[in-house]
Amino acid sequence: MSKLLQHIDTPSDLKKLTLEQLPILAQELRDFIIDIVSTKEGHLGASLGVVELTVALHYVFNAPIDKLIWDVGHQAYGHKILTGRKDVFDTNRQLNGISGFPKMSESDYDAFGTGHSSTSISAILGMAIASKLKGDTTSQHIAVIGDASIASGMAFEGLNHAGVTDTNILIILNDNAIGIDPSVGALKKYLTNVKKGTAKDENIFECLNFNYSGPIDGHDIKALVQELERLKLVNGPKLLHIITTKGKGLKKAEENQVTYHAPGKFDKKTGEIYPKKETHEPPKFQDVFGHTIVELAEENEKIVGITPAMPTGSSLKYMMEKIPERAFDVGIAEQHAVTLSAGMAAEGLIPFCNIYSTFLQRAYDQVIHDVALQNLPVIFCLDRSGIVGQDGPTHHGVFDIAYLRCIPNLIVFSPLDEIELRNIMYTAQLGLDHPIAIRYPRGRGHILNWKQPFEKLKIGTSFELKKGLKIAILSTGPIGNMAKEITKELRNTDAIGHYNFPFIKPLDTDRVTKIFQHYEHIITLEDGCATGGFGSSILELSNLLGLNKNIKIFGVKDKFLPHGTQEELYQIAALDKNSIKSYIENIL
Numbered sequence: 021m022s023k024l025l026q027h028i029d030t031p032s033d034l035k036k037l038t039l040e041q042l043p044i045l046a047q048e049l050r051d052f053i054i055d056i057v058s059t060k061e062g063h064l065g066a067s068l069g070v071v072e073l074t075v076a077l078h079y080v081f082n083a084p085i086d087k088l089i090w091d092v093g094h095q096a097y098g099h100k101i102l103t104g105r106k107d108v109f110d111t112n113r114q115l116n117g118i119s120g121f122p123k124m125s126e127s128d129y130d131a132f133g134t135g136h137s138s139t140s141i142s143a144i145l146g147m148a149i150a151s152k153l154k155g156d157t158t159s160q161h162i163a164v165i166g167d168a169s170i171a172s173g174m175a176f177e178g179l180n181h182a183g184v185t186d187t188n189i190l191i192i193l194n195d196n197a198i199g200i201d202p203s204v205g206a207l208k209k210y211l212t213n214v215k216k217g218t219a220k221d222e223n224i225f226e227c228l229n230f231n232y233s234g235p236i237d238g239h240d241i242k243a244l245v246q247e248l249e250r251l252k253l254v255n256g257p258k259l260l261h262i263i264t265t266k267g268k269g270l271k272k273a274e275e276n277q278v279t280y281h282a283p284g285k286f287d288k289k290t291g292e293i294y295p296k297k298e299t300h301e302p303p304k305f306q307d308v309f310g311h312t313i314v315e316l317a318e319e320n321e322k323i324v325g326i327t328p329a330m331p332t333g334s335s336l337k338y339m340m341e342k343i344p345e346r347a348f349d350v351g352i353a354e355q356h357a358v359t360l361s362a363g364m365a366a367e368g369l370i371p372f373c374n375i376y377s378t379f380l381q382r383a384y385d386q387v388i389h390d391v392a393l394q395n396l397p398v399i400f401c402l403d404r405s406g407i408v409g410q411d412g413p414t415h416h417g418v419f420d421i422a423y424l425r426c427i428p429n430l431i432v433f434s435p436l437d438e439i440e441l442r443n444i445m446y447t448a449q450l451g452l453d454h455p456i457a458i459r460y461p462r463g464r465g466h467i468l469n470w471k472q473p474f475e476k477l478k479i480g481t482s483f484e485l486k487k488g489l490k491i492a493i494l495s496t497g498p499i500g501n502m503a504k505e506i507t508k509e510l511r512n513t514d515a516i517g518h519y520n521f522p523f524i525k526p527l528d529t530d531r532v533t534k535i536f537q538h539y540e541h542i543i544t545l546e547d548g549c550a551t552g553g554f555g556s557s558i559l560e561l562s563n564l565l566g567l568n569k570n571i572k573i574f575g576v577k578d579k580f581l582p583h584g585t586q587e588e589l590y591q592i593a594a595l596d597k598n599s600i601k602s603y604i605e606n607i608l
Contacts, residue, residue, distance in 0.1 A: 024048055030104055031078040031129075042079060042241045046071050050269040053097050056110050058288035062120055062410075065267035065280045066166075067097035069196055069238075073164070073262065074098035076244035080252065081160050087131040087147050091140035091165035093121035094281070095194070096130075103129035113410035115584030121414060135414025136382065137169040137352050141178030141191060148187035160252060161188060167195040167211055168203040168329060172352040182257045183229035190251055191259045195235065196266045200281050201332050205351045215263060225259045234261030239268060278332055302465040305498075306403050308438045309460070310335025311471075312445050313372055314342050320449055322370045326350060328357040334374045334403050354379050358386035358398070365396040370449050373398055377405040377417025377459060384423065392429045397452045399445070405434070405459035406497070406547035407576070407590060412583030417459070418576045421496075422552035424457050425525050431456040431479065432524040434497035434546075434554075438470035440522055446474035459497070461547065463586065466501050482528035488517030491604060492535050495545040496521045496554045502597055503545055510601060512608050524554050532561055541607055542571045547595065550575030574600060 024041060025048040028034050037045060050071045057064045075098070077088060083103070090096040100118065101109055104127060111117025122130040132143045140163035148161040169175060170193060182189060195211055197203050213219040215235055225232045231254055236243055244262070251258050266281075267273025272291030273280035279293070286293045317323040317339060325347040331337040339347040350357050354375055361371035380387070380402060391398050405417040424432050431454050435441040441460055448456055485500075486507050493516065495503045500520050507516045517539060521528065535542065542562075544555035555573030562569045576593050590596045 025052060025101075025106070028102060029106065031083055031102060034075070034078050034102060037079075039242060039245060042075055042245070043072075046075050046241055047269075049075065049098050049101060052101060052106075052109075054270055054288050056112070057097075058286050060110055060112060060114070061282070061284050062113050063094040063097070063282045064270075065273050065277055066092075066094035068270060068273060069264045069266040069268050070095045070164070070194060071098050071268065072239050072241040072244060073192070073194065073264070074102065076241055076248055077162065077164075078102050080245055080248040081162065084128040084131065086160040086162065087144065088129070089132045089134065089140040089144050089163045090122050091134060091163060091169045092137045093134040095164070095166075096122050096134075099129070100127075103127055113412070113583055115582065115588045117583075119412055119583060120410060121412070133414075135411070136379065138165070138172035138175040140165050140169075141175050141182065144189055144191075145178055145182045145185070145187060148189045149185070152187060157188075159188075160190065162190045162192065164192045164194055167193065167197060167208065168352055171203070171205050171207045173355060179225075179228050179230070186256055188255060189257050191230070191257070193234075193259060193261045194238065194264055195261060196264045198266050198277050201278055201329060201349065203351070204329075204349050211261075214261070225261075230257050230259040232259050232261065234259075235263050236261070238262035238264035300468060302438065302467055303470060304335075304464050305438065305441060305460040305462070306333070306335040308441055308465065308470060309374070309401055309403070309445070310338040312442045314339050316445060316449050317343055317346060320370065322368065323372065323449055324348065324364055324369050325372050325374060326357050326361050326364075327374045328352055328354045328379065330374070330376065330379075330403075333376070334401075336374050354383040355386050358383040359390045361398045362386070362390040362394065362396050365391075365398050366394075371398050372401055372445075372449075374401040374403060376415075377402040377420045378408075378415050381419065381423070387424070387430075388427055391455050392427045395429045395454060397448075398455045399448045399452075400455070400457040401445075402457055402459040404462045406461045406499075407581060407586055407593065407595075408462045409586045409589065410583050413580040416581055417461075418548045418581070420457070420459050421524055421546065421548040421554055422556075425552065425554075425557065429454045430525065433458045433522055434524055435460055435522055436495075436498060436500045436520050438465040438467050439472055440477075441465075442470070442472075443475050443477050444522070447477045447479075450476065452479075461498055465498070477522075480523050480526040480528055482523065482531045483520045484517070484531075485520050486516070486518040488515055488539070490515040490539060491541045491543065491607065492517040492519060492539040493543045493545060494519050494521055494532070494535065494554075494558060496524050497547055499545055499547045499595065502600075506597060506601055506604070510604060510608070515608055516604065521554065524557065527557050527561065529561060532558060533565065536562065536565065536567055536569055540570065542569055543574060543600070543604070544571065545574045545595075545600070548575055549578070551578055572603065574603075
């Protein structure tokens, strides 16, 4: 480890350095991040871009007494290293290791947990108001937010309120013109004009009553320290606009900022990403979505695609490349994405609104009020449903079945495999009487030859995959492929029946009723929360029919799952093959 960084365990150690030593420390910190992330994987570019800012903030301010919030948290690696987690940083995003995002329970220096964007301004304002009410007039309150995140509606709500308070808050706008994908929208254009000196006379932040300064070079650590020291003495809401380069210090990361947001393993000296082994594997579910929507849109001119800032992650990028006039990246604005889709549907278009499952939670009212209540046939494609892995509890898509199943008019579908995903997309664009949510997981599917002719699905259909004598497994979604394996491996395989329910709602009640009549034991299997999910719908039907069936629900229990590999988390949730086999063997 380098000579300065090895002696720094807390910000108080950092404050012992001279101003001239800070650029040296910044380079050591950048090298340390590259060294670890190159072998352990994680988010890279965002943290590299704020190394100088991180050092300057902890040099000038007095965390954790002064409150510091990192919006989204992709860029908080340097912060973690300087605040007592340097020696365990190599456990980042691993089971029982430190989180990839700021986490209040992990450190007093993490003033607020962040994993979704645009929450920092509201949170820091709340903390500043609380300090004032408690009589504390000296502590500082700082939020670092990117140019993509500040364009979100919630960020503007926070700015709008903060501007009419006299709270001592500092918003640092980290302007690098990119989130995960390049930033979009009119605000991006405005900030570009500010940087070029061609913006209109009125400054949008000054109009919101912020004391604006900048833009300044976010990689000039001495200039940052000087300006932060000045702003400490300025009362009221302040906004510092800094210009940074995402991936700063690693040439490959600067040149390809989208790929190096989270590049996987790479050569720390050259930046070259290590090639993955050539394998004949099934495609990722999101790529099946991306290629299928293009295939359908080329035949159906009414189809449009919408994503809130995730064209690469969701694979809507394929449609944006081939049919750009009908594919829309609306920025980090999930509520807007949903209601925009509703407006399009009201005018006869066929919107595929592609949002990560965990991000649709941010637009729940819009799903109910703007889509379902008006029964508009929006097609929601919920990527990253279920257990996602190392991003942890902020990103697990385990709540979607429960929070969507209770909404009137809404169809809920979870495909067993890529072919079912393609078929439901095909069926939906033919015309539906209701909106539909199609949920599918992160990762690869199960079928190599996935691009097969489309087949129209009957709404509410289920499928008997294997008939049995005593125990019926009712599964929804790709976890059903594990159930297929289980039915083949158990010693008394004739006793086990297996049924696939891609339609969680409407439920195939006729099929379930027949299963109740034929089997002694019912097992439900889903990769979502057990409370209110698919298994609950089977239990509810049993109660409605006045039956006292032996129903065992396998789902995520009533707790937040940590971060770790998907395999590790399935074991923690007791959704792994051995847990299910053990239960079945005990009742055979």
